[in-house]
Amino acid sequence: MLGRLVGMLSGSKPSEPSPPPLAKAAVGAAPKAAPAAKAGSVMRREAMLGRDQKVAAYTFMLRRAPDELEDASLPDVQRLYDETLLNNLNNMEVSRLLAQRQAFIPISPASLDHPLIAAWPPAGTVWLLKVNANTGIDDALLAHMTEMKAAGHSFALDANALISPARHPLLPMIDYVMLDVSSEDIPVITAQMTAISKLAAGKQFVATDVQTLEAFHMCHKLQFARFMGPFITRNEKLDSPVLGPSRAKVLDLMNRVRTGAEQSELVEQFRHDPALSVRLLRYVNSPGIGLLHKVGGIEQALMIMGQDKLYRWLTLILFTGGQAQELDSAVLENALVRARVAEQLASKALFAKARDEVFVTGLFSLLDVVMRMPMEQVLKQVSLPIEITEAIVSQRGPYAPYLALAIACEQDDLASIETLSAQIGRDVAEINAVHMDALLWTQEIAVDV
Numbered sequence: 001m002l003g004r005l006v007g008m009l010s011g012s013k014p015s016e017p018s019p020p021p022l023a024k025a026a027v028g029a030a031p032k033a034a035p036a037a038k039a040g041s042v043m044r045r046e047a048m049l050g051r052d053q054k055v056a057a058y059t060f061m062l063r064r065a066p067d068e069l070e071d072a073s074l075p076d077v078q079r080l081y082d083e084t085l086l087n088n089l090n091n092m093e094v095s096r097l098l099a100q101r102q103a104f105i106p107i108s109p110a111s112l113d114h115p116l117i118a119a120w121p122p123a124g125t126v127w128l129l130k131v132n133a134n135t136g137i138d139d140a141l142l143a144h145m146t147e148m149k150a151a152g153h154s155f156a157l158d159a160n161a162l163i164s165p166a167r168h169p170l171l172p173m174i175d176y177v178m179l180d181v182s183s184e185d186i187p188v189i190t191a192q193m194t195a196i197s198k199l200a201a202g203k204q205f206v207a208t209d210v211q212t213l214e215a216f217h218m219c220h221k222l223q224f225a226r227f228m229g230p231f232i233t234r235n236e237k238l239d240s241p242v243l244g245p246s247r248a249k250v251l252d253l254m255n256r257v258r259t260g261a262e263q264s265e266l267v268e269q270f271r272h273d274p275a276l277s278v279r280l281l282r283y284v285n286s287p288g289i290g291l292l293h294k295v296g297g298i299e300q301a302l303m304i305m306g307q308d309k310l311y312r313w314l315t316l317i318l319f320t321g322g323q324a325q326e327l328d329s330a331v332l333e334n335a336l337v338r339a340r341v342a343e344q345l346a347s348k349a350l351f352a353k354a355r356d357e358v359f360v361t362g363l364f365s366l367l368d369v370v371m372r373m374p375m376e377q378v379l380k381q382v383s384l385p386i387e388i389t390e391a392i393v394s395q396r397g398p399y400a401p402y403l404a405l406a407i408a409c410e411q412d413d414l415a416s417i418e419t420l421s422a423q424i425g426r427d428v429a430e431i432n433a434v435h436m437d438a439l440l441w442t443q444e445i446a447v448d449v
Contacts, residue, residue, distance in 0.1 A: 041084050042417050042431050043092070045410065045439070047334060048104065048206070048228040054329045056226060057102035058439070059128070060089060063414040075110060078130070082111035090116055092436035098124030100443050104156060104176075106130050109141055112148070122152030126176060131161045137169050145173045156206065159192050163199075171200040176226070181219055182209040190222065213327070232330050233369055233410075247318055247371060249273055251381045254314045257307050258383040263299065266310075270298045276317075280305075283313065308356075315363060319370050331370045333442055334410070338362035340438035341406035342399075345426060354387075354398070361388045361399045362406055409435050 042063050050056035062085045085105070094103055098121055106128040111117070117127075127148075145155065156176035161167050177196055181189055193205055207219040210229030219227055253269055253276075270277045277298055284301040285294050295301050302310065319332040339362030346358045364384070368375040379389055390397035395404060405420040409431065421428045 041088055042409075042414060042428055043085075043088055043435065045435070046228055047232055047330060048102075048226045049232065049327075049330055050226060051220065051224075053327055055101065055333050057104055057126070058097070059104040059106070059228065060085070060094070061106060062088065063417070075108075075134075078108040079111055082107050083114065083116075086111075086114060086116045088432055092432050094436065095121045096440050097436070097443060102126055104128050109135060109137075109145075112141070112144055117148075120153075122148070122154075126154040126156050128156045128176075128178065129161075129170070131157070131167065137167065142169055142173070145170075149173055159196060159205075162196060163192070168199065174200070174203060176206050177203045178206045178208050179224075180209050181207045181215060182211055182229075184211070184215050184218065186218065186222075189219075193222065232327060233334055233366060246275070248381075249276065250314050250317050254311060255381075255383045257311045257314065260307075263302055266302055267299045270302075279317070280313075312360075315360065318367060328370055331366050335363050335366040335370075336442040337435075337438045338365055338403070338406040338410075340441055341409060341434055342402040344434045344437065345405055345424060346399075346402045348426070349424060350398075357385055357388055358399050358402050360384075361391050361403050364388065365392050365403055365407070405431075 044061045044063050046059045046061075047055050048057040048059060062081055085107070089103075089105065097103060102124050104126045107117075108130045112127070149155070154175040155170075155173050156178055157167070157170060157174050159177050159179040162170070162174065162177060179189065179192060183189075196203060196205075204225035205223070206226040206228065207216075207224040208228055210216050210219060210227050210231045212231050212234065215229075216227055216231050249269075253266070256266060256269065270280060280298065280301050281295060283289070284304055285291065289304070291304070295304065305313070316332075319328060319335065339359045342362040343355050343359040346355050350358065364379075367378050371378055375393060379393065387397045387399050391399035391403050401420050401423050405417065405424070408416045408420060417431060418428055421431065
C-alpha cells in the first residue's frame with residue numbers, strides 16, 4: 001500500500017476537475033413554491049465501517065441551509081432535492097467509487113422512478129428510503145422495488161419507520177436497517193433489533209450516530225454489520241497517553257530529515273531499527289518504483305528515495321507502523337481524503353512546495369486520533385513549518401482555510417463551505433468534484449491497507 005501511495009504522491013498532479021453542471025429543476029408545479037436548488041449544492045459524506053473496522057461504505061447527503069428545511073416534507077420539495085442529489089452524484093461519477101465501497105443514498109420512495117435511477121449501477125448502491133407519515137406504500141411501488149431488487153439494487157430503512165405496521169409490506173425488500181444508538185441504552189437497542197428480527201430474519205443492522213469507541217464495541221458485540229458516527233475521528237482522552245517505541249523512532253527520523261541530516265546519519269538510524277529497514281527495502285524494491293535491479297543496502301535505498309519522498313513515506317508510517325490500533329485504517333483513509341481535498345483546493349493559489357505542505361497539514365490533522373494523545377503533544381515531537389502547526393492548532397495562517405474546507409466536507413456546515421470557498425477564490429460548485437476525486441484517489445491507494 002505504501003509503495004503505491006508514495007509513488008502516486010510523488011507523481012504529477014492530475015488536471016483540475018471541471019465543475020459539475022447544475023442540477024435540472026424538478027418537473028411539475030408544487031402546491032407551495034419549492035425552493036430552487038442552489039447552483040453550488042454541496043455534498044456531505046460520512047464514512048461507514050464494516051465489522052473489520054475498515055471503511056466499507058459512505059453515505060452521501062445534500063446539505064440544506066436552515067431556511068430550506070421548513071418545507072422538506074412536501075412531496076415536490078422532496079422530489080427536487082432527490083433530483084439535485086442524484087444529479088450531483090452522477091456528475092461526481094460516484095459509480096467509480098462502487099468498485100470497493102458501498103454508497104448509501106437517501107431518497108424518497110416516490111423518486112425511485114427517476115430516469116437517473118433506471119440507469120444507475122446497482123452493485124454497491126443502497127437506497128436509503130426516506131419515509132414519513134404521508135408516504136404511501138402501494139402495489140406499484142412494491143412492484144417497482146421488486147424489479148430493482150431483481151436487478152441487484154439494495155434498500156435500507158430506519159428502524160423506527162420499519163417497525164410501523166404500515167411499513168411492513170416493505171420488509172421483504174429491505175436489506176439494511178438503520179438504528180440510532182446514540183442513547184447507548186442496550187436494553188432498548190436489543191429490543192428494537194429483536195422486534196425487527198421477529199418480523200423478518202436476515203436483515204443487516206447499521207448502527208448510526210455511534211459517539212464513542214466504547215459504544216462501537218457495544219454495537220460490535222450486538223452483531224451490527226455497519227457502524228457510522230463521530231467515533232471514527234474522535235480523539236478520546238487517555239489518562240496516560242504513551243508514544244510507542246516504533247512511532248517515536250519514526251518521529252525522530254522525520255525530524256532528522258526535516259533538519260537536513262547527513263545521509264550517513266540516517267543510514268545509521270535505520271541500521272538500529274531492523275523492522276523499519278526491512279519496510280524501506282521492501283518499498284524501494286516494489287514494482288511501483290520500477291528498478292531494474294534489486295537494492296540490498298540501506299544507503300542505496302535512501303539515495304533512490306531522496307529526502308522529500310522519504311519524509312512522506314515516514315509520515316504514512318506513523319499511521320500504519322508500530323502496534324496496530326483500532327480504527328487506524330479508517331482514520332488513515334479519512335486523513336488521506338482531507339489531505340487530498342486540501343491539496344487540490346490549493347492548486348490554483350499556491351506553488352508546489354506549499355501545496356505539498358498543505359497535503360501534510362491535512363494528513364497531520366488526525367495524528368492526535370491515531371496516536372491517542374493531544375495534538376500539541378504530538379506536534380512537539382516533530383519539526384514542522386509554522387504554517388502547518390498554526391493551521392492545525394489555532395486555525396490560522398495561509399494553510400488554515402484549505403484544511404478547514406476539507407474538514408467541512410465531512411460535516412453538515414454549508415455556511416462554512418460557502419464562506420471558505422469565497423475566501424480561497426474557489427467556486428462552491430467545484431467542491432463536489434474535488435471531494436469525489438479525493439475519495440476515488442484514496443480508495444485506489446488504500447485497497448491494500
